[in-house]
Amino acid sequence: MNIKKQNYLLIIGTVLLSSLSFSQPMMNQIMESPPEVMMQPGEDWHPEAKHLGPGFFLHNRPQFEVYSKSNQVFAGTEQGNLYFRTLGSDKFDISIKPNEGLYWDIDNATWSPDGQHLVVKQIDDRNVKKIKLTMATPEDVVYKPYFRAGEPIPIYQYYIVNVKTGEKIVVDYDPEYPYVHIMEWNSDSSSFFMIASDRLMKQINLLHVNSETGKSSIILSEQSDTYLVGLNLLQGYSNRLKDMNLITFIDHKQQFIWLSDRSGYKQLYLYGYDGQLIRPLTNKTENGIVAEARGYDKKNDYIYFTAYSNPEQPYSMQVFKSSLSSNSIHKISDSSGIMDFVSSKNDTLWILRAELPKLLKLDCFSPEGQFLNTAWQGNFSSIGNNYFNFEFATVKAVDQKTNIQAFVLKPTDLDPNKSYPVVEYIYGAPFNNVANMNFFSPWLWDLNILAKQGFIVVCIDGRGTEGRGKAFNDFSYGKLGQVELLDHVEAIKQLAENRSYMNLEKVGIMGHSWGGHFALRALVEFPDFYKAGHINAPAIDPENFRVAVEPFMGCLPENCPELYKKSRISDKLNRLKAPLMIVHGTADDDVPIDDSYFLVEKLKNIGYKNYEFIEYQGMDHIVMRNPEWKPSMIQFFSDHLQN
Known part of the structure; x- marks a missing residue:
């Protein structure tokens, strides 16, 4: 079986679970003694790889040297130079300077299978504006490139570098497609594949690059x-x-599998290396909406994939396999709570399941889909039987036709005859969901503590979010912020129809990052419905968002200023009525604290005083890691919705 191993415990455990402020000892106990298959490192990882610096954002995984098993050599960067060093030695075998004004960046650097070449990029960000980050002390200041909507973005230039000689070959591609990524080398090291897209992401090109010529x-x-x-x-x-x-390469057959939503729903398609479509491998009728391809089984010529095939539970995942040599699709498992799966060296599928209230298992299946055993399960002895009091619900969007999903957390000791204030947690962006909570959802634990303090906490995935098909996802395309919130207000009202304990006279809202934007927008657009707002690291006006907003708006601000103006909220702040708490970290390089300074200045200009602004010194984008954040957040909603 030739399925790439996935490092789920490392990814989920150290990135998501550590990002918020819930009880780490409790989760450590739940996750105790996982099997080795969940701890598999990436192919380019080695325990002796040196730490090179922060990731793309300060809250991302740090950068480390990239390791080649074939020649036991590390590649890294130091002061903008690219170097190679042999395992066991701290001495550089070779150090290569970048072109004048540029610097080498090890992110996405990829070794050839024979270990003779590295594809790696130089970055030119001389035309990119910089933001000021204040670190642990006010005197510790860093300036970092940052690009907002419509502004110049860095230019990436990839090179094929010879590890022995340091000679480099320019990789040739169209600069009109500035978002460029190395995907994978061919097994014989003669070529590799890249993905390139235009700035608005309306076209993606799969490139095949000759490693001798570039x-x-x-x-x-x-x-x-x-x-x-x-x-x-x-x-x-x-x-x-x-x-x-997005792509699964099958090099020995000169084929690849492409994930696309061209039909309106994500499906898998088989292509030859000549770019000719061989045939679709999946279809919505048999397997629903594909989530991801999860690996190719060379022995049996199957592609394994996860999909959402139950329209009644649109975020419930199933595992399938599809034959590349015959038109056959088989379901491996539709057990509850499936997150994903990995493989072992012994032709075993390991399906990871995580679901509230107390499901956390790693189940073993044969490649044919026969259940073998449960290899591991979480230890829930530290959690009481009623630690989570929750439900999932289906309600109608404001069009009264489209089903949307909601997740509700309640106090453990809920008394249905009492009245409880409601707090909505919102994100709202087209690339994220909040109503599919499981143990690895980064917000679950803090929201549950809020619920235990006497609140009904609601999460809603309205139209404009992902996982439900292209039309559902594109609902907010070109009009970010203008259409989404009606679904949220309608959903909360419907939930309250048969939950009399929800007090709709006391509804608050909270959000982080893009969610901070939507929480603020909710207070502005529906000032008589939302009575308190807690916004964290908020992005304010889409015209000043990071460039991430551009593809979702469908144009740059300079080309469609009226469209961005319609999505602006800073000129509508005079509608505010509710108390507002703004929280931001001074070292946030994802949504700079300048955005909150801008908001505070606007509030001062209109004479609005019913707000509090908290700066967390040296905190990055994940301000919730500050130990003061959670008690402060709970106290805010208690003061304004309970008292």
Whole structure:
């Protein structure tokens, strides 16, 4: 079986679970003694790899040297130079300077299978504006490139570098497609594949690059009237793009599998290296909406994939396999709570399941789908039987036709005869969901503590969010912020119809990042419905968002100023009535604290005084890690919705 191993415990445990302020000892106990298959490191990882610095954002996984098992050599960067060093030695075998004014960046650097070449990029960000980050002390100041909507973005230039000589060959591709990512080398090291998209992500090109000449050719090009893929095509997101398995290469057959929503729903398509479509491998009728391809089984010529095939539970995942040599699709498992799966060296499928209230298991299946055993399960002895009091609900969007999903957390000791204030947690962006909570959802634990303090906490995935097909996702395309919130207000009202304990006279809202934007927008657009707002690291006006907003708006601000103006909220702040708490970290390089300074200045200008602004010194984008954040948040809602 030739399925790439996934490092779920490392990814989920150290990135998501550590990002918020819930009880880490409790989760450590739940996750105790997981099997080795959940701890598999990436192919380019080695325990002796040196830490090089922060990731693309300060809250991302740090950068480490990239390791080649074939020649036991590390590649890294130091002061903008690229170097190679042999395992066991701290001495550089070779150090290569960048072109004048540029610097080498190890992110997305990829070794050839024979270990003789590294594809790696230089970055030119001389035309990019910089933001000021204040670190642990006010005197510790860093300036970092940052690009907002419509502004110049860095230029990436990839090179094929010879590890022995340091000679480099320019990789040739069209600069009109600035979001460029290395995907994978051919097994014989003669060529590799890249993905490139235009700035608005309406076209994606799959490039085949000759490693001897650097010349590239387009073997597949996909276009859309809206955007394709979205956030993970941005510069700096190469690892996330790879993790979503947009492409699965089958080198020995000169074929690849392409994930596309061209039919309106994500499905898998089999292509030859000549770019010719061989046939679709999946279809919505048999397997629903594909989530991800999860690996190719070379022995049996199957592609394994996860999908959402139950329209009544649109975020409930199932595992399937599809034959590349015959038109057959088989369901492996539709057990509850499936997150994903990995494989072992012994032709075993390991399906990871996580679901409230107390489901956390790793089940073993044969490649044919026969259940073998449960290899591991979480230890819930530290959690009481009623630690989570929750439900999932289906309600109608404001059109009264479209089903949307809601997740509700309640006090453990809920008395249905009492009245409880309501707090909505919102994100709202087209690339994220909040109503599919499981143990690995980063907000679950803090929201549950809020519920235990006497609140009904509601999470809603209205139209304009992902996982439900292209039309559902594109609902807010070109009009971000203008249409989404009606679904949220309607959903809360419907939930309260048969939950009399929900007090709709006391509804608050909270959000982080894009969610901070939507929480503030809710207070502005529905000032008589939402009575308190807690916004964290908020983005304010889409015209000043980071470039991530561009593909979802469908144009740059300079080309459609009226469209961005319609989505602006800073000129509507005079509608505010509710108390507002604004929380931001001074070292936030994702949504700079300048955005909150801008908001505070606007509030001062209109004479609005019913707000509090808290700066967390040295905190990055994940302000919730500050130990003061959670008690402060709970106290805010208690003061304004309970007292």
